[in-house]
Amino acid sequence: MNAKQVAGYRAAEFVKDGMTIGLGTGSTAYYAIEKIGEMVSGGLQVRAIATSSASEELAKKYNIPLISASEVDHLDLAIDGADEVNPQMELIKGGGGALLREKLVAMHSDKFIVIADSSKVVASLGQFKLPIEIVPFTYEWTLKLLRNRYDVPFEMRKNGDDLYVTDNGNYIVDAAFGVIESPATLAEELKAITGVVEHGLFVGITDTVIIGFEDGRTEINEK
Ligand SMILES: O=C(CO)[C@H](O)[C@H](O)COP(=O)(O)O
Secondary structure, eight states, X not given: OXXXXXXXXXXXXXXXXXXXXXXXXXXXXXXXXXXXXXHHHTTOOXXXXXXXXXXXXXXXXXXXXXXXXXXXXXXEEEEXXXXXXXXXXXXXXXXXXXXXXXXXXXXXXXXXXXXXXGGGBOSSSOSSOEEEEEXXXXXXXXXXXXXXXXXXXXXXXXXXXXXXXXXXXXXXXEEOOSOXXXXXXXXXXXXXXXXXXXXXXXXXXXXEEEEEOTTSOEEEEEO
């Protein structure tokens, strides 16, 4: 088993009969979805909301019943990967472009479990470029505003020659902060900028972090 699989499979053990769950996005979340799929074929009853069209396709492949938000007012559990996690369980997410749906699902879950291999554990956030989702309308002005405000490199995410478009029809700008001294402060500042829909800083949302290792071990940190 690889480390991502170890973490994903361990997280699936938190899923119990009758739960409504959130399915994350990415190569680590893939393994959690795969395991939950196995559990469903063994008789587990769950209903799920996926955080991306990719994860929705995966859930369908594994016969995990999908629901819409209008059918429930909260989720029991959400499981998702991360690009960076610090000792305070703060995260950078959005490498896969699904940060907005991921944050919505995480925020409306009673328990949010983050799964990762040990390469994602950092002393401070910011080496991974912070994804910021911005609206396409006048995005050039939003980008200019960000550049004027923060003296760090910003780059519009691309998909080939075109700008990358999220599942929500927005663009992503990746920001190389290097070291983010106060994730909470930056999170608040970015949210206040008109044109910014959401950013990949997850502060005060995570309940449990499961780190997987190649030898099959897991390290679990709880809030
Ligand atoms: O935030 C995400 C997608 O938007 C992913 O959870 C994050 O990029 C981690 O991905 P992976 O598990 O493939 O390393």
